[in-house]
Amino acid sequence: MKHCTRRGFLSKGVMTVAGGVMSQTITQSEPHAHLAGKRPVFVSTWNFGQTANEASLRKFEAGGSILDAVEEGIRLTESDQSNASVGDGGKPNAAGKVQLDACIMHGPGAKAGSVGGIEDIAHPISVARAVMEKTPHVMLVGEGAKKFALEQGFTAKNLLTSKQRKEWRNWRREKRKMEAGKDNHDTIALVGLAKDGTLAGGCSTSGLAYKMPGRVGDSPILGSGLYVDNEIGAAGATGVGENIMRFCGSFMVVEYMRQGLTPEEACAETIRRIARLDGRPIEDLHINFIALDKKGRFGAAGTGQGFPYAVTYPGYSDVLQSKALSRKHIGSEGGNDPIEDQLK
Numbered sequence: 507m508k509h510c511t512r513r514g515f516l517s518k519g520v521m522t523v524a525g526g527v528m529s530q531t532i533t534q535s536e537p538h539a540h541l542a543g544k545r546p547v548f549v550s551t552w553n554f555g556q557t558a559n560e561a562s563l564r565k566f567e568a569g570g571s572i573l574d575a576v577e578e579g580i581r582l583t584e585s586d587q588s589n590a591s592v593g594d595g596g597k598p599n600a601a602g603k604v605q606l607d608a609c610i611m612h613g614p615g616a617k618a619g620s621v622g623g624i625e626d627i628a629h630p631i632s633v634a635r636a637v638m639e640k641t642p643h644v645m646l647v648g649e650g651a652k653k654f655a656l657e658q659g660f661t662a663k664n665l666l667t668s669k670q671r672k673e674w675r676n677w678r679r680e681k682r683k684m685e686a687g688k689d690n691h692d693t694i695a696l697v698g699l700a701k702d703g704t705l706a707g708g709c710s711t712s713g714l715a716y717k718m719p720g721r722v723g724d725s726p727i728l729g730s731g732l733y734v735d736n737e738i739g740a741a742g743a744t745g746v747g748e749n750i751m752r753f754c755g756s757f758m759v760v761e762y763m764r765q766g767l768t769p770e771e772a773c774a775e776t777i778r779r780i781a782r783l784d785g786r787p788i789e790d791l792h793i794n795f796i797a798l799d800k801k802g803r804f805g806a807a808g809t810g811q812g813f814p815y816a817v818t819y820p821g822y823s824d825v826l827q828s829k830a831l832s833r834k835h836i837g838s839e840g841g842n843d844p845i846e847d848q849l850k
């Protein structure tokens with residue numbers, strides 16, 4: 507993988523997978539593993555995605571469905587209080603309240619569920635799944651989402667840790683402006699492909715730190731923070747939601763895969779197109795995508811330096827560096843967008 511700087515695909519390695527350590531010889535063909543098509547495979551955003559992927563793989567190998575596996579991995583990240591951008595321990599909004607967004611999607615039948623701005627519930631991904639499976643609706647928000655969760659047996663919990671309360675108080679005292687791209691947001695988007703070709707995905711976040719109360723980002727919006735198309739592939743996003751949700755970013759990635767682009771190129775082309783439409787320099791957008799196609803090929807692209815993303819399949823688990831896009835990449839590289847080339 508040309509933008510992979512990690513050891514993972516390069517040599518013999520010892521990898522921790524599914525709770526145990528297994529040795530594996532990485533063959534010559536491994537530099538192209540992102541195009542090799544592994545099943546099952548899990549792909550997720552950021553370094554913390556790796557342990558989530560591994561939890562997903564464990565669940566899958568223990569007999570869970572691909573949907574169960576995706577939910578399990580995301581729940582692990584939601585439970586991690588040291589992660590200040592997802593679930594319990596997430597950074598609060600401007601009013602000091604943790605408001606969470608999540609969605610889940612199952613390829614067969616394009617089933618989906620979502621919650622926006624939910625408070626006091628540690629596992630919004632599981633509430634999103636309950637919305638999908640137990641209601642005739644797709645999305646519940648705010649008070650209604652919490653009420654539904656409590657009716658379903660979820661327990662209420664204060665998700666604001668003392669560390670985050672202290673930081674929020676400092677922020678409020680200093681009346682600092684929220685600067686995107688700093689250490690104040692992130693999301694777990696996790697997509698998975700089963701051996702039989704079934705796709706599923708989920709996305710969960712506490713959103714931008716100190717956001718306006720009621721602000722909902724791209725993460726729970728189907729087609730923006732996540733999209734799963736069981737014929738083609740799945741994509742997920744992380745970064746400044748406002749720069750993703752105006753463009754149906756994840757849906758766009760999947761549509762580029764439908765047109766024949768590789769997952770990595772589909773992510774990159776989506777970013778180029780968003781940058782052209784938005785007009786600002788790519789570096790200022792702070793957007794990142796992961797993608798996985800029906801064949802098990804995967805890839806990612808991000809603005810600026812790019813971003814780390816995690817890939818796990820039996821015998822392999824690692825964090826890779828995405829393709830990085832900056833100002834000079836705003837045009838279509840090598841005429842690889844069939845539609846836009848026709849329009850020129």
Ligand code: ASP
Pocket residue numbers: 691692693711712713714722723724725743744745746747748
């Ligand atoms: N996309 C998330 C949001 O805008 C934040 C992130 O992924 O960094 O809420």
